Amino acid sequence: xxxxxxxxxxxxxxxxxxxxxxxxxxxxxxxxxxxxxxxxxxxxxxxxxxxxxxxxxxxxxxxxxxxxxxxxxxxxxxxxxxxxxxxxxxxxxxxxxxxxxxxxxxxxxxxxxxxxxxxxxxxxxxxxxxxxxxxxxxxxxxxxxxxxxxxxxxxxxxxxxxxxxxxxxxxxxxxxxxxxxxxxxxxxxxxxxxxxxxxxxxxxxxxxxxxxxxxxxxxxxxxxxxxxxxxxxxxxxxxxxxxxxxxxxxxxxxxxxxxxxxxxxxxxxxxxxxxxxxxxxxxxxxxxxxxxxxxxxxxxxxxxxxxxxxxxxxxxxxxxxxxxxxxxxxxxxxxxxxxxxxxxxxxxxxxxxxxxxxxxxxxxxxxxxxxxxxxxxxxxxxxxxxxxxxxxxxxxxxxxxxxxxxxxxxxxxxxxxxxxxxxxxxxx
Amino acid sequence: xxxxxxxxxxxxxxxxxxxxxxxxxxxxxxxxxxxxxxxxxxxxxxxxxxxxxxxxxxxxxxxxxxxxxxxxxxxxxxxxxxxxxxxxxxxxxxxxxxxxxxxxxxxxxxxxxxxxxxxxxxxxxxxxxxxxxxxxxxxxxxxxxxxxxxxxxxxxxxxxxxxxxxxxxxxxxxxxxxxxxxxxxxxxxxxxxxxxxxxxxxxxxxxxxxxxxxxxxxxxxxxxxxxxxxxxxxxxxxxxxxxxxxxxxxxxxxxxxxxxxxxxxxxxxxxxxxxxxxxxxxxxxxxxxxxxxxxxxxxxxxxxxxxxxxxxxxxxxxxxxxxxxxxxxxxxxxxxxxxxxxxxxxxxxxxxxxxxxxxxxxxxxxxxxxxxxxxxxxxxxxxxxxxxxxxxxxxxxxxxxxxxxxxxxxxxxx
Numbered sequence: 001x002x003x004x005x006x007x008x009x010x011x012x013x014x015x016x017x018x019x020x021x022x023x024x025x026x027x028x029x030x031x032x033x034x035x036x037x038x039x040x041x042x043x044x045x046x047x048x049x050x051x052x053x054x055x056x057x058x059x060x061x062x063x064x065x066x067x068x069x070x071x072x073x074x075x076x077x078x079x080x081x082x083x084x085x086x087x088x089x090x091x092x093x094x095x096x097x098x099x100x101x102x103x104x105x106x107x108x109x110x111x112x113x114x115x116x117x118x119x120x121x122x123x124x125x126x127x128x129x130x131x132x133x134x135x136x137x138x139x140x141x142x143x144x145x146x147x148x149x150x151x152x153x154x155x156x157x158x159x160x161x162x163x164x165x166x167x168x169x170x171x172x173x174x175x176x177x178x179x180x181x182x183x184x185x186x187x188x189x190x191x192x193x194x195x196x197x198x199x200x201x202x203x204x205x206x207x208x209x210x211x212x213x214x215x216x217x218x219x220x221x222x223x224x225x226x227x228x229x230x231x232x233x234x235x236x237x238x239x240x241x242x243x244x245x246x247x248x249x250x251x252x253x254x255x256x257x258x259x260x261x262x263x264x265x266x267x268x269x270x271x272x273x274x275x276x277x278x279x280x281x282x283x284x285x286x287x288x289x290x291x292x293x294x295x296x297x298x299x300x301x302x303x304x305x306x307x308x309x310x311x312x313x314x315x316x317x318x319x320x321x322x323x324x325x326x327x328x329x330x331x332x333x334x335x336x337x338x339x340x341x342x343x344x345x346x347x348x349x350x351x352x353x354x355x356x357x358x359x360x361x362x363x364x365x366x367x368x369x370x371x372x373x374x375x376x377x378x379x380x381x382x383x384x385x386x387x388x389x390x391x392x393x394x395x396x397x398x399x400x401x402x403x404x405x406x407x408x409x410x411x412x413x414x415x416x417x418x419x420x421x422x423x424x425x426x427x428x
Numbered sequence: 429x430x431x432x433x434x435x436x437x438x439x440x441x442x443x444x445x446x447x448x449x450x451x452x453x454x455x456x457x458x459x460x461x462x463x464x465x466x467x468x469x470x471x472x473x474x475x476x477x478x479x480x481x482x483x484x485x486x487x488x489x490x491x492x493x494x495x496x497x498x499x500x501x502x503x504x505x506x507x508x509x510x511x512x513x514x515x516x517x518x519x520x521x522x523x524x525x526x527x528x529x530x531x532x533x534x535x536x537x538x539x540x541x542x543x544x545x546x547x548x549x550x551x552x553x554x555x556x557x558x559x560x561x562x563x564x565x566x567x568x569x570x571x572x573x574x575x576x577x578x579x580x581x582x583x584x585x586x587x588x589x590x591x592x593x594x595x596x597x598x599x600x601x602x603x604x605x606x607x608x609x610x611x612x613x614x615x616x617x618x619x620x621x622x623x624x625x626x627x628x629x630x631x632x633x634x635x636x637x638x639x640x641x642x643x644x645x646x647x648x649x650x651x652x653x654x655x656x657x658x659x660x661x662x663x664x665x666x667x668x669x670x671x672x673x674x675x676x677x678x679x680x681x682x683x684x685x686x687x688x689x690x691x692x693x694x695x696x697x698x699x700x701x702x703x704x705x706x707x708x709x710x711x712x713x714x715x716x717x718x719x720x721x722x723x724x725x726x727x728x729x730x731x732x733x734x735x736x737x738x739x740x741x742x743x744x745x746x747x748x749x750x751x752x753x754x755x756x757x758x759x760x761x762x763x764x765x766x767x768x769x770x771x772x773x774x775x776x777x778x779x780x781x782x783x784x785x786x787x788x789x790x791x792x793x794x795x796x797x798x799x800x801x802x803x804x805x806x807x808x809x810x811x812x813x814x815x816x817x818x819x820x821x822x823x824x825x826x827x828x829x830x831x832x833x834x835x836x837x838x839x840x841x842x
Contacts, residue, residue: 068697098709102692106588119625133624134471140632148629149697153531153588154828161694161829167709169690170830171596172588174532176568182583186600193607215562278583279522282576286569296522412572414584 005188006423008267009255010364011083013075014351015051015248018082023361024368027350027376028397033248034234034352039208047217049225049234050208051248051352063159068149072106072251076156076204079251083200084164089255092265096257100198101168102157103187105179107205107355115147116211160200168196177353177410178278179203180252180360181418187256188273197258204251205355213247219287219411221245221322221353237319237346238326238383238391245320248352252360269423271367274403275305276418287411289325294318294332297415298407302336305419310340312419313401314375314392316362318409319346320353329407334388343399344389345369349379359408359416366404370422374398432686433602434839436679437667439508440779441486441501443479443660443766452783455791456812460644460765462658468624475636477643478622479660479767492573498530499564501663502618503573509614509665510578518677519611521581526574527601528665529587529594529617529771530567574614582610588771590826591731592690593617594664595774595834599688599714601668602834611673616665617772630659633698635735648795649732649761650739650803657733660767664775675841683782684837686720686819689713693829700741700825707745710831711821715749718819718835722753725835726817727790729781730807731825732761733768738825743803758815760808764794774824778834781822785838790815 012019015033016026033051042048058066058074061081066074084090122139123131136143149155157170169190175182180203187199207213216222223244225234236242262269277300281293302309315333319326333342347358347365354361369375375392383391390396401422408416440446443461444454454461461479470476486500495503515524563569571584587597594617601615621627630636637656640646647658667679674681691709695701715722730742739761747754762780769776784791789812796809819837826832 065697115625132469134469136624136628137470137472137474137631140473140628143628143632145632148626148633149827151629152590152697152828154590154826154830155697157692157830158694158697158828161692164694166694167691167705169596170589170592170692171600171690172593172830174567174586174588175583176571178583182585189607189609190603195603280526280571280575280581280584282572286563286572300522410568412568412584413575414568416583 003192003194004259005191005256005273006259006262006269007254007271007367008257008262008269009083009087009089010270010367011079011086011253012251012361012364013053013078014250014361015053016351020364020368024365024372028374030379032232032350032379034246037208040210042213045217046224047222050246052208053249068146069155070150072204072206073155075206075249075251076202077159079253080160080200080202083253083255087267096197096261097165097167099168099196100164100166100200101187101190101196102160102166102170103183103199103201104157104172105183105203105356118143156202156204166200175278176412176414177355178359178408178414178416179356181406181408181416182278184254184360184363185276185278185418191256191258197261199256200253201256202251202253203357203360205357206249207247208249216247221287222247233380235321235349235352236380236382237317237321237349237378238330239380240384241382242321242323242326245322245348246352248354250354250357250361252357252364254360254363268425270425271370271423272421274419274421275301277301277304278416280413281415282413289328289409289413291328291331293409293413293415294329295335297417298332298336301417301419307419309337309342312342312403312405313399314343314345314404316366316404316406317344317346318407320348330386330389337388341388341390343375343392345376345392346378347376359406362406363418363420366406366420370401370404371425373400430606432671432684433605433668434671434674434684435666435682435782436669436674437509437513438682438779439505440664441481441505442662442664442776443481446485452787455762455765455780455783456789458765458792458794458810458812460794462643462646462767464643465622473627473631474638475627475631476639477646477658479658480622481662492577494560494564496564497620498618499570501620502570505663505665506574506578506614509667513667515612516579521579523582523611524580525582525604525610526571526580526584526614527587527597528615529589529597529774530619531588531771589830590828591770591773592824592826592830592832593771593774595824595832596690598685598774598778599690599832599834602685602688605668605670611669613668614665615668617775618663619770619772620661621659621770622661637734645795647734647764647767649734649764649793650800650807651796652798652800654734654736654739656735657763658767660769662769662772662776664772664779681839683785684839685834686837687714687718687835689717690832693831695829697828699737704741704745704748706829706831707742707825708748710833711745711749711823714821714833714835720819720835722750724819725821726758726815727784727820728757728759729777729820729822730759730761731823732763734763740802742823743805746805754805757806758790758808758813759805760791760793762791774832777822777824778836781820781836785817785820785836788814788816
């Protein structure tokens with residue numbers, strides 16, 4: 001990258017709060033995202049716990065056309081609007097909007113319940129289990145005109161562009177669950193190489209529809225829960241006792257731009273993008289993540305940033321509390337930090353697994369950590385001591401972080417890592 | 429000086445054939461790949477036709493996992509593209525990337541039938557969902573198998589930009605190579621949205637043209653009586669490399685990807701911008717990126733869907749970009765023959781443009797009968813035109829205001 005690329009605004013919505021500051025603070029207070037799932041009847045599932053955002057609505061945003069949005073789109077708009085409003089971007093980006101890009105990284109959606117109900121009602125009769133699609137034409141009018149529009153992947157980029165007047169490139173990426181960081185790195189590369197001046201990067205995830213959740217349960221990544229369990233330590237990254245992760249919903253948004261434009265417009269420099277890498281290292285199965293993938297991605301990110309491992313003050317791990325993944329990541333980190341050690345945090349203990357949003361939220365929380373000089377401690381004490389990794393604990397959470405690294409990985413052997421340099425905003 | 433990015437491999441399964449020679453012959457002859465849908469009972473849907481592939485070509489291949497049509501299309505094209513390329517002798521796996529336009533692949537008939545038994549209103553059934561029944565829908569699952577079997581170690585990214593997706597993927601791939609972040613990129617698009625639910629939804633939106641007595645007469649872009657698009661399916665993948673690398677490994681070079689531009693409308697989720705802004709910006713940016721004068725563009729492969737709004741706005745946009753030159757431009761919409769391949773449309777039309785550059789002809793817009801006063805440019809009606817084109821532009825404009833344009837050039841060494 002030829003120009004310095006900075007993060008000058010961030011927004012998010014999660015079960016732990018509606019702003020990066022709120023979420024960071026909630027984690028420092030030891031709060032977790034999990035509660036009984038309410039968006040569908042999960043009582044028959046082996047896991048009926050997840051991180052839902054209660055009483056969620058975007059009515060107050062007054063978006064015309066919000067009836068075209070599925071829940072994950074609404075979450076995305078909430079995060080983007082919050083960022084745009086909190087940082088006063090709506091007024092100040094006007095001069096550059098023509099060359100502002102929108103990068104979106106969402107998980108591929110499965111069918112929404114509304115569509116499934118419509119298809120069932122049209123294509124089935126009596127107790128038949130076979131669907132007769134030839135009936136669709138007879139009752140075409142039953143299909144709401146917006147049914148197809150709601151499924152469009154371009155809904156969030158359209159509304160973000162419409163709101164901001166952004167007419168730069170639009171990029172809608174899916175790179176397994178690394179999509180958030182992949183999009184961030186692509187946007188940073190485009191800005192750094194002078195192709196665009198600014199970019200809004202966002203990702204969203206909402207897995208709480210009946211069949212999509214059921215699908216996730218079969219992946220082997222999700223732990224079982226009972227209603228009697230405490231929600232405090234359900235997800236325990238790097239613990240030998242961990243039995244899987246929990247899903248949560250949420251969205252994140254980051255505003256990237258050339259440093260000189262941020263400075264000229266008086267916007268805060270929250271962090272600098274110093275490098276990163278994305279790789280694919282397929283394992284034996286779709287859900288396996290080889291250690292080599294973590295090690296190669298971390299090394300490549302460091303190489304591209306021109307940094308040695310000891311230049312990193314904190315690594316925010318992928319660590320969803322899936323034992324095999326966490327072990328592979330730890331081994332990968334140990335391979336790279338073979339002659340030194342690094343502080344390590346893992347946000348998913350508090351927040352759960354948010355698909356492609358996880359990486360983006362980890363970036364947001366890493367920036368929040370750097371600027372508040374307070375890393376987020378692990379949410380449990382059962383991670384064994386490690387020669388190369390110093391777990392962030394409450395007693396060592398206060399630290400100066402010049403650079404953090406955020407690690408992300410997902411099914412299919414997808415890996416991404418980004419290195420963030422401290423910005424110019426520091427407050428305790 | 430920046431490196432040229434060139435196309436060194438092509439693999440295609442399209443409604444106009446699966447071999448370059450056949451696709452070329454069909455384009456030159458103005459043959460249509462539009463046929464009656466016979467894969468399932470269409471019933472009384474007003475649309476009973478589509479531009480379909482001959483899927484028998486997919487039968488002789490051993491797939492690494494249970495596969496649906498899209499998975500098969502994609503995997504067989506990657507296999508065809510890479511199996512004999514010996515890329516691994518020249519490039520480290522992490523320097524080989526993949527960027528492909530596609531969609532989340534939901535709502536295939538098989539999914540709907542399968543999910544029927546599992547979703548009872550909003551409560552999941554107690555039986556487990558069989559992952560292998562739904563995994564083939566996930567682009568990352570397709571990419572995983574391609575990466576594992578063919579030694580791809582760079583990022584494997586799906587672009588979901590609706591009808592602009594594969595043009596965006598190709599543009600991204602070109603930029604990745606130009607900026608030195610990869611040594612080879614597999615790019616293009618794959619799509620098959622002929623399933624009953626997708627057809628029904630598009631019918632409900634009024635986007636598809638009802639079937640005519642002879643469905644080969646369906647799809648008439650830029651014609652006064654155009655009445656919607658005809659959906660198509662297929663997979664078109666390219667191997668892109670920098671020129672110097674391609675020459676070093678003696679790879680065939682089909683064409684140069686010279687420029688890429690894209691833009692957002694931010695206007696309507698279903699319609700083009702009222703002043704064609706996004707279309708104008710994407711063309712202008714692609715031409716500027718290519719570093720060529722407007723006069724250099726000898727042919728435009730239009731997005732030309734055959735919907736009233738797209739074709740009118742695309743015409744306006746071409747006029748806005750090319751000014752007095754627009755009347756001399758050769759334009760055609762080959763969707764009139766191969767249909768609208770949706771997320772693979774940009775890849776299909778990149779292929780058509782490459783064929784045009786390499787074979788010295790402008791493919792026609794078939795079914796063009798009645799001129800529309802609002803579409804008053806030269807659309808190469810019904811018959812191919814001999815023309816030695818050096819540089820061409822191809823447009824892809826997607827629902828939700830995603831626009832992408834690519835400038836392609838006949839390859840000249842050095």
